[in-house]
Amino acid sequence: GNITSQVAYGNKKWGLAVGYRYGQCDTKLRTGTQFLTTNSYFIPCRIENKKGFEKRTEADTNSWSFNAFWRPTDSSWIPSISAGVGTTYTGGDFHGYYKRKGIARGNQFASWMVGLQWSDVFMEGNDLGFAVGQSQFATATSNNDSEDGNYVMELWYQFQVTDNIAITPGVFWLSRPWGQYTPDNKSVGVLGGLVQTVFKF
Numbered sequence: 743g744n745i746t747s748q749v750a751y752g753n754k755k756w757g758l759a760v761g762y763r764y765g766q767c768d769t770k771l772r773t774g775t776q777f778l779t780t781n782s783y784f785i786p787c788r789i790e791n792k793k794g795f796e797k798r799t800e801a802d803t804n805s806w807s808f809n810a811f812w813r814p815t816d817s818s819w820i821p822s823i824s825a826g827v828g829t830t831y832t833g834g835d836f837h838g839y840y841k842r843k844g845i846a847r848g849n850q851f852a853s854w855m856v857g858l859q860w861s862d863v864f865m866e867g868n869d870l871g872f873a874v875g876q877s878q879f880a881t882a883t884s885n886n887d888s889e890d891g892n893y894v895m896e897l898w899y900q901f902q903v904t905d906n907i908a909i910t911p912g913v914f915w916l917s918r919p920w921g922q923y924t925p926d927n928k929s930v931g932v933l934g935g936l937v938q939t940v941f942k943f
Contacts, residue, residue, distance in 0.1 A: 744769050752811075759809045761828075767801040771830065774853065774877025775892045775921025785832055801834030817862040824857040830878070853878040855894075867902035879921060890921040910938040 743766050750759035765771070767787035773779040785801040809826035830851040855875025863870040873896045880890040898912030916932040918924050 754813065755815065756812045757810065759807075761805075761807040761809070763803075763805040765803040765805070767799060767834070769803070771803065771851070772878055774894070775879050775890050775923075776919060777890050777921035777923045778851065778878065778880050780923075785834065797835075799834040801832065803830055803832050805830040817860075819860070821858040821860045824855075824859075826853075826855050826875075828853045828878070850881045851878050852876070852881045863899070865902075869900040869902075871898050871900075872896065892919055892921055893917040906942045908940045908942075910940070912936055912938070 745764045746761070747763075748759055748761040750757060752758055765785070767785050769785065771778075771785075785803055786799055787801065788796050788798055790796055805828065807826060807828040809824070811822065811824040813822040814820050832850075853876055855873060857871065857873035859869055859871040861869055873894075875894055876891055877894055879892055894914065894916055896912060896914040898910055900908055900910040902908050913933070913935045916934075918930065919932050920930055924930050
């Protein structure tokens with residue numbers, strides 16, 4: 743099971759929010775790299791000990807997040823700014839389980855993002871936005887020379903066709919979706935695009 747809570751304060755111009763999640767064993771984590779997805783997609787309740795017998799891990803996770811935004815009073819070259827950071831800590835008795843998986847004992851995961859949005863770009867009602875960050879990745883591995891980071895970037899433009907219809911084309915770039923599994927001296931990035939259409943009734 744999971745327990746999630748959030749406390750937020752603000753108005754139309756700015757806002758702050760702090761979130762907390764407690765997860766029991768066998769609950770899944772959102773991940774941003776193939777390495778983390780393969781090895782830490784859930785925190786196991788039971789593992790085999792050194793003698794090959796199954797034992798309980800008493801595992802759990804504690805996740806924290808902090809988010810904030812600020813919006814200028816009038817549309818101008820100064821954009822709205824939003825940002826967030828998150829971290830997850832795991833607890834439990836694993837006796838080398840994560841080391842075998844390639845993740846450091848007492849592992850920690852992290853994520854962050856910064857987004858900018860300009861209003862009334864080229865035409866009134868149209869918005870332009872850009873965001874950069876890292877979706878959840880392992881901050882420590884059993885091989886300290888390895889890195890699991892993966893940068894994510896997105897650029898989009900929203901056309902307000904009518905009061906009820908908006909079309910938003912966008913492009914995105916993932917720098918290292920395999921994370922620590924990225925082959926040495928290789929660049930494995932992903933470039934993609936999408937078009938979102940929103941109808942309001």
